[in-house]
Amino acid sequence: MPLLKDNDFIDDTWQRLDDGAAIPATGDILVSLARLLADFGKLSNRDGRLGVEFPNEERPGVLESFLPDLSLIALTFPKFADGRAYSQARQLRQLGYDGELRAIGDVLPDQLSFMLETGFDAFEVTERFPEEAWEQAASSISLTYQSAAYQPRRLHVWRLRWARDEGV
Amino acid sequence: MYRYDEFDHRFVSERVAQFRDQAARRLSGELTEDEFKPLRLMNGLYLQLHAYMLRVAIPYGTLSGKQMRKLADVADKYDRGYGHFTTRQNIQYNWIKLEETADLLQELSEVEMHAIQTSGNCIRNVTTDHWAGAAADELADPRPVAELLRQWSTLHPEFSFLPRKFKIAVTGAPNDRAAVKVHDIGLRMHQNDAGERGWEVIVGGGLGRTPLIGYTVREFLPETQLLSYLEAIMRVYNLHGRRDNKYKARIKILVHELGEENFRAEVEAEFARQKELDVEVESRELERISNYFAEPAFETLPRLSTGYEAARAGDPAFAQWVRSNIAAHRKDGYAIVNISLKPEGGIPGDATSEQMRTVADLAERFSVEEIRVSHHQNLVLPHVKLDDLHEVWKVLAANGLASANIGKAGDIIACPGLDYCTLATARSIPIAQTISRRFADLNRQHEIGPLRINISGCINACGHHHVAHIGILGLEKKGVEYYQITLGGSSATDASIGTILGPGFSGDKVPDAIETIVNTYLNLRQGGDDSFLDVVRRLGHQPFKEALYAPA
Ligand code: SF4
Secondary structure, eight states: OOOTTTTTTEEOOOOOOOOSOOOBSSSOOOHHHHHHHHHHHHHSBSSSOEEEOOOOOGGGGGGGGGGGGSSEEEEESSSOOOOHHHHHHHHHHTOOOOOOEEEEEOGGGGHHHHHHTTTOEEEOOOOOOOOHEEEEEEEHHHHHOOOOOOSSSSSEEHHHHHHHHHOO | OOOHHHHHHHHHHHHHHHHHHHHHHHHTTTSSSHHHHHHTTTEEEEEEESSEEEEEGGGGGEEEEHHHHHHHHHHHHHSEEEEEEESSSOOEEEEHHHHHHHHHHHHHHHHOBBBTTTSOOOOOOEEEEETTBBTTOOSSSHHHHHHHHHHTTOOOSSSSSSSSSSSSEEEOOOSSSSSSSGGSEEEEEEOOOOOOOOEEEEEOOOOOSSBBBEEEEEEEGGGHHHHHHHHHHHHHHHHHSSOOOGGOOOHHHHHHHHHHHHHHHHOOOOOOOOOOSSSHHHHHHHHHHHHHHOOOOOOOOOOOOOOHHHHHHHOHHHHHHHHHHEESSSSTTTTEEOOOOOOOOOOTTEEHHHHHHHHHHHHHHSSTTEEEEEETTTTEEEEEEEEGGHHHHHHHHTTTOOOOEEESTOOEOOOOOHHHTTTTTSSEEEEEHHHHHHHHOOHHHHHOOOOEEESSTTTTTOOGGGGSSEEEEEEETEEEEEEEEHHHHHHHHTTOOOEHHHHHBGGHHHHHHHHHHHHHHHHOOOOTTHHHHHHHHHHHHHHHHHHOOOOO
């Protein structure tokens, strides 16, 4: 599946490691939470970056002590209407995680801006939609009424007002 | 009243353009119906039995004459000349075409209106006291906070795909007219000894299949912490609310399953982690909004108006209407006018485009341009001079809008039921109509006194039957509709959930049953001040059961 990052389709260099599979000596690997908890020692002492696919029902707090060693956290949308990962993303950013936060599962253009606002910066997407559809979806609304969690793209209405009223 | 600035305008225009694109992609087949459904729902568009239904938001039930006139134009142009005011202070149009919806939304945006988040599993239109800013008993106008919540909840990136819909109600008065205890979150304003305002936060109330009264998670939350605290509640709900069963997905079930103490602990822990919300920006915004709700330039008037007193003395029909439809205003010489949308035999909450224009005119001439929609599906002119009341009444009467039955037997709340709704198990509008005809005699309604009859066409309880003094729930068994009656509910400050009286009745027997219940009450009451609800609470169901189910 293509990976959308910074408005571009790029190749996914990460390798998904099955729970029983041997740990390769090099390369970036993405493991399950169970594997992370079981094999963290080995996983963190190798030549290559480490990522975890984090389940929908878990509390992001369990990752807190691992965050410095993680370069990718994948959060899942089992159905696009299941919005738990938005809150998980927000909590992870609040915990100070600043590596790649990837949305996987049922990821559609119409939810892209919500994902960006809550702290996602990479998206595993289907080829059904052309690149323009994603770009358009992310930019169709330029304003937001919420203070953004992370790297805001849209302009915050309340701050704009403040600036206007101060004559800044 | 709140007015859009350039940013609000830009936001809503972009939203309309986005919807226009989404609708076009659905019409071309690029989007599947499954993918389009949540998008259209977030713009208030439902697919009903016969057509699309569009629900337009009337934020906290406040609108101007100009906006009301636009609603009338929309009714004429895109519907069949009428609209339906709902129990959530919104308006619904029942005969909408998908192809025309974006144009309709465009027109609404010209008068600062939209249909954002009037459906879907997101934070819905925030509701409040329909007498806000006018009521004599109010601490302060709750609408600035309601508007702050409107903005904060609009397309909230984190909370647009919740387990289920989410409803917030706000009141600034000790007498609860906003039913804050039966909402997902209810906010009630308090003032501490230092004179500072704060909010009691009530969570987990609701109707539907599992009616529950909410519980107070915080007694007094300082106003500056309101949004951070709400974000904490929403996050706990978004993460832990059930998604496996849509009938167990509301926050009330989460509160119930976790227990009040555990739920509070989760929220407080999340609240303690909330650092990034910008309190300063938020309080500046609240201050900016509050300026829009500054008290209108009321005239200094005597408490009594001789013209008004003379009209009351000389015109019994006017005097009767005054008794039921006028409420005390906070300013001397003014009154709150409640306009009943419950004429004898009518469809509760329906108004024709002509009636909407009449109300718009009256608002502009006599009520500083303001109109309110109440959750009882009625309208309100909040600021009318006593001197003008007789004139206002005459205009209302000439347009079928002067039913003197506010809060009485004829003031029935009914959901659309089987006439429109795909989920319905029974009709509710025709039942409301027959009961209203049965109690057509206004003198009798006034004699009976305060009585709230609510009807829902299925267990989802959109007609709020659980909090009615007499609730009627339409069900269906083996293809036959029947109606269950509950007694003793209330959505007021001392909220309670009504309980079932006994076996149900077929539709044609319902008016007789209601009549029997009412007559039983009249026999039992100790004077005219002993209201129906008082008697039910004092004596319980037994006397009513005996009267209703006695062997013939
Ligand atoms: S109560 Fe049932 S029938 Fe009535 S509007 Fe709600 S879902 Fe439809």
